[in-house]
Amino acid sequence: MPLGLRCRWLVRSGTMGGMTSNPAFEIDGVQWRPISLRLIPVRQISASIFLGGPALVTIWPAVVVGGWMWLLPVGLLLVTAWVLWLIPRQVRAVGYAELADDLLIRKGVMFRSMAVVPYGRMQYVDVQAGPIARRMKIAQVQLHTASAGSDASIPGLGEDEAARLRDQLTARGEARLAGL
Amino acid sequence: MTAPSIPNAAAAQPPVDWRRLHKITPLLNAWKVAVVLIGVFVWQYADTIGELDLAAGTILLIVVGAVVGGSLIGLGYSALAWRMTRYGIGADSVFLHSGVLFRQQRHVRLDRLQTIDVSQPLLARLFGFAQLKIESAGGAGSNLTLAYLSETDAQNLRNELLARAAGVTVATAADGAPPVLTPAAPEREVLALTPGRLVGSLALSFVMILILIGVVALVVAAVGTHSFAPILGVGPAGLGAVAYFWGRFSGEFAFRVATSPDGIRVRQGLLESKARTIPPGRVQAIKISQPLLWRLKGWWRVQVNIAGYGAEETTGSVLYPAGTAEEVARVLYLVLPDLGDNRPLELLATGMTGTGEDEGFVTSPRRSRWLDWITWRRNGFRVTDTAILLRSGRIWRHFVLVPHERTQSLGLTQGPIERRLDLVNFELHSTPGQIIPSIQHLDAAVARELLVEQADRARRARRLAGPEHWMRARTAPGAGSTTGAQTTPGTFGGILPSPSPDQHFAPGPASAGSVREVHVSPADAGKVSG
Numbered sequence: 001m002p003l004g005l006r007c008r009w010l011v012r013s014g015t016m017g018g019m020t021s022n023p024a025f026e027i028d029g030v031q032w033r034p035i036s037l038r039l040i041p042v043r044q045i046s047a048s049i050f051l052g053g054p055a056l057v058t059i060w061p062a063v064v065v066g067g068w069m070w071l072l073p074v075g076l077l078l079v080t081a082w083v084l085w086l087i088p089r090q091v092r093a094v095g096y097a098e099l100a101d102d103l104l105i106r107k108g109v110m111f112r113s114m115a116v117v118p119y120g121r122m123q124y125v126d127v128q129a130g131p132i133a134r135r136m137k138i139a140q141v142q143l144h145t146a147s148a149g150s151d152a153s154i155p156g157l158g159e160d161e162a163a164r165l166r167d168q169l170t171a172r173g174e175a176r177l178a179g180l
Numbered sequence: 181m182t183a184p185s186i187p188n189a190a191a192a193q194p195p196v197d198w199r200r201l202h203k204i205t206p207l208l209n210a211w212k213v214a215v216v217l218i219g220v221f222v223w224q225y226a227d228t229i230g231e232l233d234l235a236a237g238t239i240l241l242i243v244v245g246a247v248v249g250g251s252l253i254g255l256g257y258s259a260l261a262w263r264m265t266r267y268g269i270g271a272d273s274v275f276l277h278s279g280v281l282f283r284q285q286r287h288v289r290l291d292r293l294q295t296i297d298v299s300q301p302l303l304a305r306l307f308g309f310a311q312l313k314i315e316s317a318g319g320a321g322s323n324l325t326l327a328y329l330s331e332t333d334a335q336n337l338r339n340e341l342l343a344r345a346a347g348v349t350v351a352t353a354a355d356g357a358p359p360v361l362t363p364a365a366p367e368r369e370v371l372a373l374t375p376g377r378l379v380g381s382l383a384l385s386f387v388m389i390l391i392l393i394g395v396v397a398l399v400v401a402a403v404g405t406h407s408f409a410p411i412l413g414v415g416p417a418g419l420g421a422v423a424y425f426w427g428r429f430s431g432e433f434a435f436r437v438a439t440s441p442d443g444i445r446v447r448q449g450l451l452e453s454k455a456r457t458i459p460p461g462r463v464q465a466i467k468i469s470q471p472l473l474w475r476l477k478g479w480w481r482v483q484v485n486i487a488g489y490g491a492e493e494t495t496g497s498v499l500y501p502a503g504t505a506e507e508v509a510r511v512l513y514l515v516l517p518d519l520g521d522n523r524p525l526e527l528l529a530t531g532m533t534g535t536g537e538d539e540g541f542v543t544s545p546r547r548s549r550w551l552d553w554i555t556w557r558r559n560g561f562r563v564t565d566t567a568i569l570l571r572s573g574r575i576w577r578h579f580v581l582v583p584h585e586r587t588q589s590l591g592l593t594q595g596p597i598e599r600r601l602d603l604v605n606f607e608l609h610s611t612p613g614q615i616i617p618s619i620q621h622l623d624a625a626v627a628r629e630l631l632v633e634q635a636d637r638a639r640r641a642r643r644l645a646g647p648e649h650w651m652r653a654r655t656a657p658g659a660g661s662t663t664g665a666q667t668t669p670g671t672f673g674g675i676l677p678s679p680s681p682d683q684h685f686a687p688g689p690a691s692a693g694s695v696r697e698v699h700v701s702p703a704d705a706g707k708v709s710g
Contacts, residue, residue, distance in 0.1 A: 024594060024604050024624030027632060101639055110596050116635045117589040120642065146317060146487055147588035147609035149616065178642045 025106050025114050032095035032106070038136045039156025043087045045132050051080040096154050101176065103143065103169065105152055117152040120176035121145045125166050129159075141165050196268040196275060205328045206258035208304055213254030214247070221246045267326055274314060274341065276324050288316045288324050290345040291649060294462050294488040297496075298334050299454040310334035314341070315488035317611070322488060339364045342442040342457060347649025365440040370514065371500060371507055373435035377479075381502035382428055384473035386576075391421055432501040437511060441651065444514050446499065456496065460650045462486055463515045464586045465610040465617050466499070468508055468532055470577040480508045480532065484515065485613030497614040505532065516581060520565030531562070531571050531579045541571060547601050548621040561606070561619050561630070566641075568608065568634060570619045580617045582608050584641035590631050594624075606630060 055076035062069040089109045097104040106114040122143050129139040139162040143152035157165060234242075261280050268275040276286045297313040304310060304327075311327035312334045329337065340362040382388065394414070401410040433450035443459035465485040474480070482500040489496045500511045509528055512519075521527045523539070530539040535557040537543065543560035544552060552559060555574045562569045568587075570580040591607040598604065604627040608617040622630070 024599075024602070024628055025592065027628065102635055108594075111593065112595075112599070113591060113593040114631070115589060115591040116631060118635065118639060118642075120639075121588050145588045145609065146611050148491070148612045149607065149609035150589035150591070152589065178645075 025112055027104070030097045030099070030104060032097050032104075035091065035094045035096070035154065035156040036138050036158050036161075037088075037091065037156075038138050038158075039091045039133075040088050042130075042132045042136050042138065042156070043091065044084050046130075047080065047083045047087065051076060051083060055080060091156060094155065098165075098168070103152065105154055113151075115150060115152055117143055117145060117150055118176070118178075119169065119172040120178040122169060122173040125169050125173075127162050127166050138162075141169075143169065196270045198266050198268045200266050201262060201326060202309060202329050202333070203262075204307070204309055205262045206255055208307075208309065208328050209258040209261070210251060210254040211303075213257055214250040217250035217253060218246055221250065269337075269340065269344075272344065274324060276326065286324050288314055290341060292316050293341070293345045293459070294486055295459070295496075296338050296341060296457045297454055298338055299449075300331070300452060302451045304328055305451075305453060312337055315486070317487035321490075335364065336362065338457065339442075342459065345459065345649070346442065346651035348651050365442040367438045367440045367445055369436060369438045370510055371437045371503065373432065373501060373503075375433065377502055378429065378432055378435070380477065381474065381479060381481075382425055384471070384476065384479075385428075386471045386473075387421065387424060389473065431495045432498065435498075435501055437500060437514070439514050443650075444499075448495070454495075458484075458486065461645070464582070464613070465608075465615045466512065466515055466581045467615045468512070468579045468581075469573075470532070472575055474502070478504055480505065482508055482511050483614050485610050485615045487611040489613060491612045491614070494614065505529065508532075512581075516567060516583060518566050520567060527562070527564070527569070531569050531581075532577065534558075534571075535574075541569075542622070542626060544603070544621045545623045548603050550601060551597070551603070551621055556621070559620055559622075561622070563630075563634070563637070568617075570608075570617055572619065580615060582610060582617050584634075584637045585645040586610065587634065587638040590634055590638075592627055592631055604628070608634075 055073050058069075058073040058076060062073050086109065090107070093109050093112075094105075094107045096106075101118055101120070103117045103119065104114065105117070106112070123146055124144050126142040126144065127139050128142070133139060133156075137159045138156050139159055140153055140155045141157055141162050142154070143150075145152070154165070257280075261278070264280050264283075265276070265278040267277070272290050274288045274290065276284075278284050278286075294315040294317055297315070298310050299313065300310045308331050309328040310331045311325060312329060313326075314324040316322050316324070326334075326337070342365065343362045394417075398411050398414065402408060430450040430452075432448055434448060434453075436447045438445040438447070440457075443457050443462070446454075446456045446458070448454050463484045464487060467483045468480050469483070470480050479502040481498070481502060483497045484499045485497065499515070500507065503511060505528075509525065512528070519527060521539075527539050530541065534541070535543075537560075539562065541560040541562045543558070544556040546556070548556045548559070555572065558571060558574045558577075560571045562571075567581050567583045570578075570582075572578050572580075587608055588611065589609045591609065593605045593607065594603070598621065601621075602624045603621040604624045606619045606622055606627045610617055
């Protein structure tokens with residue numbers, strides 16, 4: 001592998017949590033807006049429940065049986081710790097931008113993705129929030145097009161921003177509505 | 181038939197012409213209910229009856245009783261369902277009111293119509309009846325099915341609906357007068373699949389290779405173990421393979437593609453016959469593919485994505501099961517008359533079989549050979565004035581075409597290894613179907629530029645795309661043409677003389693004024709309300 005490539009890779013995947021770090025996912029003149037950092041505790045809490053919970057439960061047979069049974073809780077706890085460490089980076093990696101005709105969304109740290117969704121292609125908008133997210137006053141806005149492939153969801157928007165974005169998207173969608 | 185008892189029918193629209201399904205419907209449906217009932221009966225009580233130690237005559241009596249009872253219940257239910265069902269044709273919508281306990285009112289706007297299928301299951305076909313299925317874009321299950329109508333009624337209704345959807349004004353009968361029939365749009369057959377080709381395509385299919393390998397393995401196992409146990413063990417799998425081949429064979433038997441002003445007409449089926457009509461502009465993506473062994477014969481399969489069919493639909497997505505390169509070009513001409521390039525045939529050939537940068541294809545960079553050992557020179561895309569062409573697969577060749585105005589949204593993805601190599605995957609999001617247009621491992625800068633430019637191209641193409649009423653679009657100057665208008669239309673038809681079907685088809689008087697209507701109202705986005 002060429003040395004230059006490796007150096008660029010090291011720089012890109014360095015300390016930046018995803019934002020502004022990868023030229024492939026940068027578009028000239030686009031100002032990416034970050035999402036609310038309150039999504040970090042929301043995701044960490046649910047990860048703790050769904051991963052940490054089973055880890056704690058499996059400690060009991062490990063204590064009783066001992067030996068290799070400890071692999072299960074220890075493994076689960078390690079995964080939990082890794083996920084808890086990953087979540088802040090993932091949340092910081094999410095960005096969106098409202099252009100004149102399209103909504104841009106990008107996300108991902110290890111597996112990156114970027115989507116361009118034209119307002120005119122929008123069929124409907126969903127705003128949803130789970131119990132923990134509601135307490136933190138954040139919500140997820142999701143655009144649906146006629147394609148199942150377009151994953152156009154923006155998690156972790158403040159409630160006001162989510163409502164504003166929803167109305168904005170609906171208005172722009174109506175103005176530019178196209179058929180199929 | 182008038183139905184004054186339907187509430188709100190008059191208030192919703194100008195007069196809706198309410199009709200009933202054919203009287204035979206309960207009979208054709210009854211046997212399904214009967215079969216289910218008898219099945220349940222046998223399943224539940226077969227053991228009990230056997231244990232009761234009855235005379236053969238009594239058992240026969242019980243069975244006959246169950247059959248007759250099941251049939252009567254089925255008939256009664258079907259008759260009730262038939263009485264509760266009526267459909268109506270409005271100025272620009274189709275209505276269907278149905279349901280015995282839970283009433284359902286379905287309403288499909290004709291300008292949102294995606295395809296119309298007239299199909300005849302075996303029993304209905306024997307007695308000369310047919311069902312009509314209207315697909316709208318609401319995904320799987322959003323269709324409106326009228327079952328059953330007499331064969332002529334179904335065809336007349338299809339003609340009328342297509343004419344209305346096309347924007348041709350249909351004459352309506354005055355009160356009491358016999359109904360005015362809309363003439364069928366003239367059809368011209370383009371291609372027909374011979375039974376020999378169908379059998380050959382199945383014999384050389386990928387599944388056949390698997391089966392041959394399986395059979396060889398079984399024979400070896402049987403000889404090795406000196407028993408038939410291995411062969412008996414795979415009985416269910418063998419049945420599955422037979423069912424697959426039978427499904428392909430009977431579904432694709434007598435496959436014919438014709439063209440008419442209403443769109444593309446596809447007929448197929450051995451026992452159950454189907455006639456699909458795909459109006460212009462309803463095809464979202466096209467895939468031309470070739471399994472390995474088909475290379476011996478030079479056959480290709482053409483599939484399309486149509487909104488409303490959904491990803492589960494396999495037979496409906498086939499536009500031509502097995503055609504030569506020349507036949508593929510003729511079928512493609514029906515769907516995408518202008519490839520947007522002045523060397524369309526060379527472009528098509530390069531897309532189907534070529535590698536490298538010929539005809540302006542952009543391939544994966546050399547460094548992607550770490551991931552794509554043999555396909556990196558084949559992986560590639562080409563953008564023309566009208567469509568984006570995606571080429572992939574060295575062993576199983578694929579070539580996907582997406583018209584610019586049919587792009588829903590676009591995406592880029594990148595995994596950790598691809599990031600190291602500075603490669604990005606590019607995706608076009610089409611409506612759910614058999615085709616998922618994407619191209620793997622492009623140079624990151626190239627992919628990003630493609631994303632930005634394609635978003636712009638798609639937007640411009642949408643703005644110029646014709647209205648949903650396709651016949652109106654044709655008479656309106658400038659409408660319906662895309663950015664490819666500069667390239668001579670019909671150059672692609674070097675194979676096929678460009679017909680002007682409009683000449684044969686006499687539109688109703690009102691369309692002579694050539695009013696161009698652009699139907700954009702946000703309320704339409706839902707399409708189906710029911």
